[in-house]
Amino acid sequence: MDGTAPSQLRALVTPERVHRSVYTDPALFELEMARIWGRAWIYVGHESQVKSPGDFFSTRIGRQPVVMVRHSDGSVRVLYNRCGHRGAMVVAEESGHADAFTCCYHGWRYDTDGRLLSVPLPDGYGDGFDLSDPALGMVPVARAASYRGFVFASLAADGPDLKAFLGHMATSLDDLVDRAPDGAIALDAGMHRYVYRGNWKLQVENVLDSYHVPFSHASTVNRKGEQFSRREGDRTGAKVVAQKKTSDAWKGRRSYVTGPGHGWTSNTALDDGKRSSPSFDAYRKTLADKVGAARADEILTPQYHNSMIYPNISIMGLNMHVRVIKPLAVDLTEVTIYPVRLLGAPDEFNSRNIRLLNVTHSAASFVQTDDLEAFRRAQEGLQSQQSDWVDISRGLGEERPDTKYNAVGELATHEMAVRAQYQAWAEYMGRTG
Amino acid sequence: MPDVDREPFELFLILEARLLDGRRFRDWRDLFTEDGYYWVPAAPGQESPEDSASLFYDDRELMQTRIDRLEHPRIHIQTPPSRTVHLVSNVTVEAADEASGEYTVASNMMMTEYRLGRQRLFAGRQTHALVRAGNGFRIRSKRVDLINCDSAFEAMAVPI
Numbered sequence: 001m002d003g004t005a006p007s008q009l010r011a012l013v014t015p016e017r018v019h020r021s022v023y024t025d026p027a028l029f030e031l032e033m034a035r036i037w038g039r040a041w042i043y044v045g046h047e048s049q050v051k052s053p054g055d056f057f058s059t060r061i062g063r064q065p066v067v068m069v070r071h072s073d074g075s076v077r078v079l080y081n082r083c084g085h086r087g088a089m090v091v092a093e094e095s096g097h098a099d100a101f102t103c104c105y106h107g108w109r110y111d112t113d114g115r116l117l118s119v120p121l122p123d124g125y126g127d128g129f130d131l132s133d134p135a136l137g138m139v140p141v142a143r144a145a146s147y148r149g150f151v152f153a154s155l156a157a158d159g160p161d162l163k164a165f166l167g168h169m170a171t172s173l174d175d176l177v178d179r180a181p182d183g184a185i186a187l188d189a190g191m192h193r194y195v196y197r198g199n200w201k202l203q204v205e206n207v208l209d210s211y212h213v214p215f216s217h218a219s220t221v222n223r224k225g226e227q228f229s230r231r232e233g234d235r236t237g238a239k240v241v242a243q244k245k246t247s248d249a250w251k252g253r254r255s256y257v258t259g260p261g262h263g264w265t266s267n268t269a270l271d272d273g274k275r276s277s278p279s280f281d282a283y284r285k286t287l288a289d290k291v292g293a294a295r296a297d298e299i300l301t302p303q304y305h306n307s308m309i310y311p312n313i314s315i316m317g318l319n320m321h322v323r324v325i326k327p328l329a330v331d332l333t334e335v336t337i338y339p340v341r342l343l344g345a346p347d348e349f350n351s352r353n354i355r356l357l358n359v360t361h362s363a364a365s366f367v368q369t370d371d372l373e374a375f376r377r378a379q380e381g382l383q384s385q386q387s388d389w390v391d392i393s394r395g396l397g398e399e400r401p402d403t404k405y406n407a408v409g410e411l412a413t414h415e416m417a418v419r420a421q422y423q424a425w426a427e428y429m430g431r432t433g
Numbered sequence: 434m435p436d437v438d439r440e441p442f443e444l445f446l447i448l449e450a451r452l453l454d455g456r457r458f459r460d461w462r463d464l465f466t467e468d469g470y471y472w473v474p475a476a477p478g479q480e481s482p483e484d485s486a487s488l489f490y491d492d493r494e495l496m497q498t499r500i501d502r503l504e505h506p507r508i509h510i511q512t513p514p515s516r517t518v519h520l521v522s523n524v525t526v527e528a529a530d531e532a533s534g535e536y537t538v539a540s541n542m543m544m545t546e547y548r549l550g551r552q553r554l555f556a557g558r559q560t561h562a563l564v565r566a567g568n569g570f571r572i573r574s575k576r577v578d579l580i581n582c583d584s585a586f587e588a589m590a591v592p593i
Contacts, residue, residue: 190486219505363586
């Protein structure tokens, strides 16, 4: 990278290409932590992970250690996970329950809203020492808000509110949550975690990249060109390949972009209408009993294959899960995948979703592992001086405004969604204020 | 602990591991009974594979899909393939029903995997439910509890 002036940063992204340093330069990664991860609404966790007062879940926003906790008043707080005294991380466990947080170093004790409750040997401090000084507490992050159980936080005091940030993407969360007969989901069925030696944006690009599937995931396709079933009640999976070429059904998929880097891929053509199995039929009936048959049909006609709320959360509607992306270093990324449990749905139906997700997205799965190999090789290849540029021009100029969704649409096998992510990247990075 | 000679069980586990290290995945699958399953939990002490995520939870049919993929020429994560070596030790027969020929065998395992210049180590405790079949055994279930089962893993392609 030659410099960090706004014009220089914006010049790293053009309509049809991205400079390789965007993936490889540690200085740019540092700047991303401040300008993207320090500004955007970042998905932190789900309310179902902190059901009762005192329940906590610790994670990171960018590289900032934070803890999401349900306070005694029932509200969910997001606090910096740092002792107000000498800076030690207070909460060491990933999740659990605590009536108060106590730092392991000198024993400073905090309420679940971050207020400092007590310090050992208080006599040692002068008269000016005030337990109620917020700076001595575990400080809440600048903003936290939730939408249908999904808790987001922003480290920036200013900026659009969560509703404005999500925009149309809120309907992607609705699309998932509305499938639950009780109108709520839980992310309490364990998790898959994988790590790869590559930049975080490789994963972010990949979730809306339908171009890679027929080739990269060839080993998941049978002789008829169909992938194995990934959704309960389907007899087979998507038709990906026909006569050794990408199938017409696959080529016809569409993607859409909206807001700052967000986007989604439309429904995969599957057995809709014929979808049936004992557990799916039982689930459909439970849902219809709750919301009525017409509304159930509407809910069960998927709008989304998957979606990406830039920069760190992806929702998959096909085999239902929430994917959370955590950058660790410029060339190291951790991803956590939570199976979605639809509250009110028959256990057998939820269980089938959980089991199908092992097959597609565990660190030992059939689908995800080939992506991880591609990410690793991309990071290595981008060290090459052969070219300083990555090409993302596929389908450039074919984007069309879509009035139904107030978005821009294009063929999903094109690279519009990737281009939109880098336009958002350049906008975040090129803004100093 | 039942008074059973552990040697045939130990030998069976050693031969099972040899099939995995030799990438004889079909022969490995054939060790399982028709209703057999292979389970690697993703959380310590996980009680069930039905209500929580697992690293592996394969019945015979899923094992076959996995093996078809392992044999596919375009499995990128196995190009080049992993080389593995298993060590199986501390074998004990935890339960034995000689009448029905059903046994529960516990052991410790380590698998060292090498691929593309990197070597990594998996370690854990295994529990096999075995059924006597002729002079040998078949596997009704195999559970591997890796000590780091809830950590973030780089991609895994071969069964543990």
